[in-house]
Amino acid sequence: MNILQLNFEAGWRGGERQTMLSMLQFREEGHTVHLLCRAGSQIGERARAAGFVVHERKGSGGVIGFLALSGKRYDILHVQTGHMLTWAVLTKLLHRTLVVYSRRVAFRLKGALTRFKYRKTDLVVAISEACANSVQALGIQHVPIIADAVLPVSPNATRSQMLAGQLGIGQRKVVATTSALAADKDPLMLVDAIAALKKRRNDFVFVHFGAGALEPEVRARVAALQLQDTFLFAGYQQNVEALFGLFDVFVMSSREEGLGSSVLDAFSARVPVASTSAGGLKELLADDRGLMSAPGDAGGLARNIGQLLDAPDWLGAMTSKAAEYFERTHRLDTMADAYLVMFEQLLNERRRPRTAAIATAPAATPGIAVESHNQA
Template identity: 25%
Template sequence: MKILHVSGVKNWGGGENQIQLLCREFKNHHPEIENLILCIKDGSLARHLEKTNLKFHTAPLALKIDPRFILKLIRVCNLEKIDLIHLHDPTALSLAVMADHFKELPPFVLSKKTSFPIKPRRQSLYKYNYPKIKKIFCVSEATRKICIKSIKFPEKVLTLYHGIDRNSQASSRNTYNIRDRLKIPVEKKIIGNIGNHIRAKDLHTLIKTANQLINFENRSDFHFVQIGKFAKERTNLLKLAVKQYGLEENFSFLGFRENASALIPQFDISIMTSQSEGLPQFIFESFFHKVPVISTSVGGIPEIISHKSNGLLAEAHDDKKLCENILFLVNNEELIPKFAEISHQKLLKNFTSELMAEKTLTEYKKILNERL
């Protein structure tokens, strides 16, 4: 069985990490499955793959529909005798549909990793209902429910949770000491967030939560740390908001950091303020490292966090409730180990890369057996 994984995303994020994890699981535990990856030349995924033993190809992608990428996709399928194409994002889907019009390609599976609705435009509905797509893997049940509203044959759509590699998380090290580097006094609690500076992460609400906690509740015994790839205009606005609220002494942006998840054990609390999510890797990683999580209840997050059972939830954009949740947790510290242990066990039982690979392989086999 030969699988070609196609990515049309330039920057590094949770989705790109999952491609690498999935292929590594197959290589380590299912050597009979040959996996190849086609990704953007000089993109973040290609740079990460250079450090691995995974087989990959690259192609330029200057535009959403770049003929050079399309031709490379056709060429790889022909030369490598690909059995199935796994598309990992909307751009990859567009490129594969276009390529299939020039040269008949193997069947597709598609991963939908966000909870954004499929736009009701003709071209979007056409590509998501393209007959070559045999299955759509949704990262959460919430994503599946949104997706099926736009799919003619909803039986093609299933929930397939992502996961983390327990071994790599356990062995990962990061020599950056947040408290020492930022000169954070030992009596201050570190509230950490990991996420790129994109609209879905709603980092303005993170800043407003810090403002509520520090300026309105007069709790200067907290320091917020945000880790993620800067986006020039958005990052400038975020930094301006921190300055306007007078939070410079209590809020730090660290930018993109390699192996950022290894910094999570230094957090006292992990926080997510997203307005849209599929299922964020950051929460899984916090579960693994037994750091309590406070989050907005968007996308698939309520499927893995139950309020006051293994974490605390608030509605999107509700900085006052997020602040209230922080204070509730620190005022009831006996809940922290309880939340952390329940979350850790839930992760090990349901959300590992081994489980993700096994369930994905089962679906691959169903599709290819139908062709025999």
Template identity: 40%
Template sequence: MRILALNFERGWRGGERQTLYNTQGLIAAGITTHLLCRKGQPLEAAAKKAGITVHAFASKMAVLGFLIKHGAQYNILHAQTSQILTYCVVTKWFHGAAVVFTRRINKPQSGLLTQLKYKYTNKLVAISSAIKQTLASFTKRCDIEVISDVVVPKPADKERISTLRNQQYLTGKTIIGTTAAFTAEKDPFTMLNAVEILRSLEPNFVFLHFGSGPMLAKVETAAKAKGLEQHYRFMGFENDVEAIIPLFDLFVISSKQEGLGSSVLDAFAHKVPVVATNAGGLAALVNKERGISCAVGDAAALAAAMQHMLHHPEQAKLLANNAYEYVHEEHSLQSITQKYLTLFNSTVATATV
């Protein structure tokens, strides 16, 4: 079997990391797997560093040309984003390969063309039950598989953590943190309001927010207006941020839309207790056995949950240990790779153009 994984996004976020992991897992299982990505982006560099055969292009037309000329070399085209799925489907008459799409975003969709695109996709995969439900409602398909994300725990970067402790004067303080983009989906203003409430209850903490995005300036202005400069610190974007998650005593996420919550899985893998909203895939991920879940947009509930975790360290430790066991059993590279292999084999066996 020959597989081409496709991800044409810019930058480096959870989807790009998962594309790399999926490709590495298949190669490790003995499956010939190549990667098509955008030229000059972090995914190209990471894949080449890992020894993966990469087809990198700067334009959409170049991608279409490659699929028309060379797509037939592959049994499976595994599209990792909605945009690249379009290219796989519109060139399907030329390449004849089976098209599989993994959807990681839990947003409602509309439009006849999008429905047609899904109609001519051989297999749909959702990374959470929440996304499956959304996809099924739109496509009316009952054959959608749920295959979650891979977690490859990175060792704690002790040198970076020590540097951060010194630079931010964190000694003797409780450290609460998040790794989230400043976008509407991540709802940073609810997080900011929760931290403001917590400050009135627990003054001896620091909240570190790693991430960037279009809403950053507005949130910074709001934090200054609330007088939160000493408690809410904007840390910017960090490469391999999962390696510094062990710095946190508590991980918090305030999303109002979430396909799964890969940053939560990273916290699980490092035994860091988690407080999260119940948006999308987070509802199932952060259940009562693995963390504390709060309603979307409820800053007071997030603040109360954070305070509860800080005041009940034994319960926080138990939840973190349960989450650690869960992520190692259900989200290992080997486990997820095997699920994809089973899916790909059945898809090839039944595929029609």
């Protein structure tokens, strides 16, 4: 198959990582994969470095022009962001290529344009039940779920030790998160949770990996609560998964979450997780794979972090169960194969009426050829 991945985000977050991992696995399995993305984006830079053909455009006009003129060259347009879905659907009469959208967020959908573009999409795939429910609320009943995947974590002890020295962690236990400083991650509640935990114990340090628009506000809250020596900012770190060997507890404070692929990194690294139950996080942490508190509940999150730091007898069983779940459910090849099966089903459904018509039609008129799709 010829597959075009569409992602218009400038930075690098969970959706971009999933886009890149999908591209790598689809190529590994013998398919041709190109990327359509924003000019100057991180995903474009990484995809080009990995040897992919990258089509960069500065804005909507360039994207629409590319899809109108070149979209027909592909068997599947695999859309990864909402803006790209709008443009892929609006140009569909011109490119006539199958459009598949991976929905990674669970917030409520509304508006006439949103309903239109979702109903004109050939297939919407959700990464969790929470995401699927938000689509089904539009009246779209067939929303298959293909969960995100991550590569098994390979901790880098040398890099972790260097960072620990730079941050002055010393002998303190490490509580950490890897998330954007954005409203949906609720970093201000996270600061409050760490402040509540600090009132009970001082044997830990919290390290935040990530950046975002709320950083000045979060830093101000940290200063106001006098947490500068406890709540540390490590910023954006490429390949942050290699640092999970440094963590004693991994935390997610989200108020909204499609799934939470960083939790899968923690599962793979056998780091215990304390998290809110927002969106798809509830699905990941079910069956005692982690400790959950309600979104916005700083006190509940603090209590759960403290409980995990105390290393109770059942902690090993929890992390083993989480690691087994990751291995069974969230491997990259499992995710990619599920998508490829669905892509092929869609292509077969499109071919079937034409094939049936050819089978029952009289002999072909001389000089008229039957057109066929590219196949892997």
